[in-house]
Amino acid sequence: MTIALPRRAALLGAAATLAAPAVHAQEGPIRIGEINSYSAQPAFLTPYRNAWMMAQDEVNAAGGINGRRIETVFRDDGGRPEDAVRHAGELVNNERVALLSGGFLSNVGLAVADFANQNRRLYVASEPLTDALVWARGNRFTFRLRPSTYMQCAMLVEEAAKLPARRWATVAPNYEYGQSAVRWFKELLTRAKPDVQFVAEQFPALGRIDAGATVQALAGANPEAIFNVTFGADLTNFVRQGSTRGLFERRSVVSLLTGEPEYLDPLGDEAPEGWIVTGYPWEELNTEGHTRFRENYRRRFNTHPRLGSVVAYDTVSAIVAMLRKSGGTGTDAMIEAMRGLTFPTAFGEAEVEFRAIDHQSTLGAYIGRTALRRGRGVMVDWRYADGRNYLPTDEVVRTLRPQG
Template sequence: MNTSHDAFPSRRDVLKFGLAPLATGTLGFAAPSALAQQGPIRLGAIYILSGGAATYGQFARQGLELALSEINAAGGVLGRQLEYSMEDSQGKVDIAINAARKLVFQNRVDALMGLDSSGVANGLVSVVPELRKPFVITHAASPDVTGKLCNSYTYRVSVNINQHMSAASQIAVGTGARRWTTIGPDYAFGHQSWEYFQQYLKQRQGNAEFMSQVAFPKFGAEDFTPFIQSVMQAKPEGVLVSLWGGDLVNFVRQARNLGFFEQKMQILLTLGAATEVLSALGEQMPQGVWAGTRYWFAAHADNPINQRFVKSYVERHKTPPSYNAEGAYAAAYLYKAAFEKAGSTDGAAVAKALSGLAFEAPNGRVVMRPGDHQAVVGPTWGKLGAFDKNYGVRMLESVRTFTGEEVTPPVAETGCKL
């Protein structure tokens, strides 16, 4: 589906006129019951809350709080209110594991959600079954957590690397570039982004070439100059850039100074349309460059759930929601549906209820695929266009939002064996 900025109301219109309300019962309301005597249902969230990627945790918190305020105002879940506790993963596996255990054994949460780093996700999922609480991943894109590392308690509601790179390969074919290289973080996310991009592009463009001169700066690097220069000297026709967060912000600023974006090559910023990045860079973000995101707030203008989500989020925070805000928001409603389907908050029962569950989210109807627990969803790609003073970000042009069905590989190819 192709959408455009013109089809979506501006922040000024959102605040002035409001948007159409949700159809009655779209998200479902729980009736009060004796279960209210049991106290609140608690969600435990783990995100990066410090360092260069802390804005991702901030956006996730805002999305989660918005969802809980809506759910609680409508009567809660099973007659009980929803609350949350949040811990800082610091982007480190050991700290994230300790945070999960603290949330379960000290804070007594009923379910877990979160994670920003693919490396952290890969390290944590093996511990999840012993905690006996469902875990919904809302950001980390490692294909392994719904692939070879999958388990009965772990789910993902957001776009993974497979889905995102399948879409990226389709964008790449359209650019006409044939010889590609990459700049990405030197851990699972960067390497797997390049691996799957090559796999999908080769399938779609048999004459595609992939250069041996690649650049993988460490996550959190401050100086990207040598990597930028090495790629420019290699003279590729296309560059896949999978840096994200503060790394991508620093990279773009340094790359502009070095003339990187003036070179005769196609550039794909895989997460360049993340609101966290767009807000930080403002008009420094180069126009005309392809940028991707796992959710684009202006790409679902005909969805009343997205209309309400964007309207409420902008009213609260004066900025459009990021994909991390949307992921946390969607996870709260996913858990609401799972608790109600299970009729309890028992960890095993809720985990089982999540399998095959379909619910309505800002990015449309989402199905949690039973075979690997991956949501069948797709990303949005577009070219960075004009700067919108109301939103404080560059908007996307030539927008293409992919369906989950067209970018999600079959379960048999994921390596998941539940």
């Protein structure tokens, strides 16, 4: 989907840009290339695109960026890194976008980040959670909005360390995000409680979990607690099989992402109770900023926002703040504006900053427990964990991230 001028007008505009002095080129819209797994992950990315357009329309209604409208050219990578890279090249070379944004799956985000580095283009990654994006494979051109696997695992470990459980099992999708989450949870929990043991690991293929076999393998190890990283349809199948087979009885469960309405809502009255989760308590979060965001979203789309809605809205907010700070769309100027950039979040909590040292934002997450209310899953006893409190020191980051 392209939110842009008609094709003939776009071609004429491109020709005028080449022929006219730079001052006249600045009068055209600022184009953003947005690449995401829309068809592969619709539960998260349909609300994401809704909120993206809402944010863009609000910016343009208020006068744009110094009078220039922002426009977005959307591309669907289908969850395939090779398609994401192909779209990135087309967006940069044919659509003449000023920057790239988006990304959902971690392996896709890493592929776009590598493209950005090789082609010297700014990439504002919204969703990919792998730590490699800003650390081991971080580069000058890539910035990431959402709290990473390290950050969210650190938040969960604070609560997991309070549990009496010593014997743990883990289950996670078998790709970069799942592997990274399990690695950090094990390392951080072991630091907090050196006497813990990890007695079983299950890494089912993403989107193809054999939930019965997975549950049987976990139960066979007789853990006292489980760390779960599955999401989407895999999570639904895991919960149903685990509940049917008694896996969760008298066992604690700590679960990454499960409190997000994208994944909690589909469970309905099958939603588990008492799981420690990261998520988004959209209904009870009544800060001034979030109340305004929630009501605007509901009026426009006749449904409540999901976490994907927040991620998109905040990504646009960050890009807009950067463009106003940079004063132009030159890549070097935009990168310099991103380093240390602060902007408001739809959560209505403290302003978020993109750290200069590793290009990771300080956006936080909500930690709470799952419960059933009126036949559906909700988050209760939740708190906001500010991302800046769950990041390693600059000295540690320098050992994790290459120069640049």
